[in-house]
Amino acid sequence: MKHPAAKRAEALPPYTFSKIQAKKKALVEQGLDIIDLGIGDPDLPTPGFIKERLIKELDDPANMRYSPFDGTREFREAVSTFYRRRFQVDLDPDTEVLMLIGSKEGLAHLVLSMVDPGDAVIVPDPSYPVYRMAAHLAGGRIYDLKLREALGFRPDFRDIPQDVLKRAKLAFLNYPGNPTGATVDLAFFEEAVAFFAEHGIWLVHDSAYNLVTFGDYQAPSVLQAEGAKDVAVEFGSLSKAFNMTGWRIGYAVGNRRVIQLLKTVKSNVDTGQFLPIQKAAAAALTSDLSVLATRNAIYEKRADVMIQALKAIGMSLQKPKGSIFLWAKVPDGETSASFCEKLLEEAGVILTPGSAFGPNGEGYCRISLSVPDERLVEAAERIRRVTDRS
Numbered sequence: 001m002k003h004p005a006a007k008r009a010e011a012l013p014p015y016t017f018s019k020i021q022a023k024k025k026a027l028v029e030q031g032l033d034i035i036d037l038g039i040g041d042p043d044l045p046t047p048g049f050i051k052e053r054l055i056k057e058l059d060d061p062a063n064m065r066y067s068p069f070d071g072t073r074e075f076r077e078a079v080s081t082f083y084r085r086r087f088q089v090d091l092d093p094d095t096e097v098l099m100l101i102g103s104k105e106g107l108a109h110l111v112l113s114m115v116d117p118g119d120a121v122i123v124p125d126p127s128y129p130v131y132r133m134a135a136h137l138a139g140g141r142i143y144d145l146k147l148r149e150a151l152g153f154r155p156d157f158r159d160i161p162q163d164v165l166k167r168a169k170l171a172f173l174n175y176p177g178n179p180t181g182a183t184v185d186l187a188f189f190e191e192a193v194a195f196f197a198e199h200g201i202w203l204v205h206d207s208a209y210n211l212v213t214f215g216d217y218q219a220p221s222v223l224q225a226e227g228a229k230d231v232a233v234e235f236g237s238l239s240k241a242f243n244m245t246g247w248r249i250g251y252a253v254g255n256r257r258v259i260q261l262l263k264t265v266k267s268n269v270d271t272g273q274f275l276p277i278q279k280a281a282a283a284a285l286t287s288d289l290s291v292l293a294t295r296n297a298i299y300e301k302r303a304d305v306m307i308q309a310l311k312a313i314g315m316s317l318q319k320p321k322g323s324i325f326l327w328a329k330v331p332d333g334e335t336s337a338s339f340c341e342k343l344l345e346e347a348g349v350i351l352t353p354g355s356a357f358g359p360n361g362e363g364y365c366r367i368s369l370s371v372p373d374e375r376l377v378e379a380a381e382r383i384r385r386v387t388d389r390s
């Protein structure tokens, strides 16, 4: 071929959600009313005090300039304050906190910072597709660590073969989990930290949903586990926590060597985030978080509505304690893809097939709760009608 491109890019499938969005666009252009429960993207507004800080900062010309590579001191201190108040974890804002332009970017750059071609990367199966694709871009070999339904969608670390443990550089975990909605207690993180410390593998915990929890449940931080800072980093984001997906701001915290490497890679590739966004995010993280209770109650109510509808048609699923997703078994006789295709064609409802999150996601579908209540009720009703007919 003339003008060849990189094999690593040509072998990369399009981002899962961009394929589904292309299909949706075609149907909408035909005039169909599509309800998209595919992507997790909060429909609720960013809290007012955060927007007000942004607006105020827009008036200062100094805020229009490049910002520090690792984030402003104010933002890094805000992350540190948030960890101290929420998790009783102390973080040095200069060496143990790094600002990210959204955690997706940070997760992908972390893999490039830590993984050489041929290294194994331990990826939960099913999980957020970015871990897997970043490992592919770095030339890593992906080991699918099964999340077992019988264990509440936790892995059994003893499943990982010895040769993978020898070759592995990184292992990912994510609780509250996407796509499963599974949650864990601190004891699980203690076990994970001890296991990966023993095997000399960096542990990366993605805590994108740490503030999206229901009732009294509070999601722990991996850094609360004994010895975690020696082996672990944690990624967080304002996206789901404060309904700020489009703002693009998150952070990495934990082991200072990993933070330093990630900072070096990033500073050669990107340059900070718009200063007013960093300042508004700092205000969010140092607030008393009381605004989140109402928002979380809305998600919980939506979960109840959808679970009731899905159970009525015989689907089996658990109510999560956090995240913005339901993870349901598809009806007997269907695959993930066939069920999702049927719902799109006959009900105009988009769900994400479980197989998009790894081979072990087959047989499930993911339902996002990030649409307005009345659309969710309508989607539940349409799903009921379609499955009644068949």
Ligand SMILES: *Cc1c(COP(=O)(O)O)cnc(C)c1O
Binding pocket: 040, 101, 102, 103, 104, 105, 128, 174, 177, 178, 206, 208, 236, 237, 238, 239, 240, 245, 248, 249, 250
């Ligand atoms: C949404 C999501 C992210 C990405 O968050 P951004 O900060 O918006 O990049 C990361 N991890 C998981 C598991 C997510 O669901």
